[in-house]
Amino acid sequence: MVPSGQLSPATRPDLPTPEIDLLDLGDLAREPGWRRPTLLDADLLILVTGGHGTAELDFRPLPCRPGTLLRASPGQVLRCTPQLDATVVRWRGETLRGLDVDPDAVPTHHQLAGEDEDAVINEVSQLAVDSRRHRANPAARALLRHELAVLLLRLALLPSDRPGGADGGPHRSELATFHRLCREIERGYQHTRRVEDYAAQLGCSVRTLTRACLAVTGRSAKQVVDERVALQASRLLAATDEPVARIGRRLGFPEPTNFGRFFTREVGVSPGAFRAAREQPLRRIVRQRRPADPAE
Template sequence: MVGFGQSAGGAGGAGITTATLRDLAPHGASILDRHRLMLVTKGHGTHEVDFEVYQCRPGTLVWARPGQLVRPGGQPGLDATLLCWTPGPWPAAPDPGSVDGAAGGGAVTVPELPDGGPTHRQLAGEDEDAVINEVSQLVVDCERGLSPELLRQQLATLLLRVRLLGPQSTQAPPPVAGAQPPEGLWPAGEVEAFDRFRDELERGYARTRRVEDYADRLGCCVRTLTRASLAATGRSAKQVIDDRVTLEAKRLLAGTDLPVAEIGRRLGFPEPTNFGRFFQREAGQSPGAFRAEAAGGEAPGPPATEAVAGGWAGVPAPRPPLDPVTGYVQA
């Protein structure tokens, strides 16, 4: 059985944690505080990310980001390898010329990690072989305690490969910041406008839901944001804003035990009744009803930072300094 708990972090390392899960059992919803890439190695089951349930079997890749809500659906016999890493800049490399190994002040050697990439992908053929090989090598090298720079470069290479996989052939490509849409689909100005709008929305959705405020901050008109949003998502700018607030409300209702009134205040609703009306309109049910349905009889889980591993599968047997109880490998 596998549960979620706090990891024993190693400050100053590569910032990467790996683990292999056995019998990934169903678990309460948790809000991530770091990136988590899961590669299924055995069995069949489900894994939920932000209320979207994904079918899992060998070769399934699920990439969840910080702030997203996850809920393992489990089913006994489902095994997977996890890679976890924290967002933001990583520590600078130690200066080889320093007596105490202090960080150097020269050029930054940590690669810039790509943010984009599919949330869910069923690998096959050469793509599957390449990803499995890179994940397995990264796990082994973490276990061996190799250079943090090497591990970071390996992770960056793996994530770039995953990002370039794109969506499943049955899915419409989601808009990715900085990516160009198929020729003739969006005017270039609308791509840039929506990217900027989305970035500003991430910073301000808890403060304002007015399209006019975002237009003012971006130095454009409401019509421009609406046109860009319609081109990118098929929904107006106002709908995109309300969708983002509703998603965050769902995450907090399902993944925490915060009072409904406090969740409303965090999302810019001083009056609980206003939050209740907003959520009812957008989600089709009251906050309390949604929380009860999402809980399914389970209390919200803690922030999902790591998994306790019951053993290794698909990689060499663990050697010291791997913890034989938890199965953590911390670099």
């Protein structure tokens, strides 16, 4: 079993903040009972160890029970039903620099079973033990980094439903173009929503970007860009108390009315109504459309 009930490193003021630490799911909640979503500031693996319920990752409801694995990234918002217990592996910054591992290859949501579940539980348990025992020993940094890398490599081998493997799916070149666009959007969505600007950055045509987006997501390049902006707005509205007008300005809308119209068109409700719903039960704060996820 994964160790639980121990004082997590996050609650030990006498110890420095580690690159890798293990904590309980409840330690991530901003308020008791997950009344509001939490805006994440680190990479996470979440292994559900008890209870049945739902986790919302970027407003996408994911069913959870013992053996469910979730992968979350900095900047996403997370909210869980209080009935869930889970062990969380958290790492920050450049922890995996120099190691041949891609955390984004890990499925966002996967139900473990059989030998896969046993192996993952064993590796998470060992990581928890070593993190606790060797926390104050700088020489153990390499051990913990490599244990995390092995865990991520194992998880990357799990089956997934990512596009591109079946007949009739997007071609490899279209997938590559789509992922390049997603990376460029991450760098520039606060400054421009013009597909022409992204095409110029990538050295291709608007038509090429649109064809790739349609093949991978069924939506145009303009829709992919706008949905990324709407997702960020949703995150900030749900997980922070930042004024609506300031959120709009951060996302390139000098006029609050323009931001309100944009958000209402993309999400289906006004920014104020969306924020008001954040403390409602999980089923009440689900976005109408799921934005393109470059990690899937």
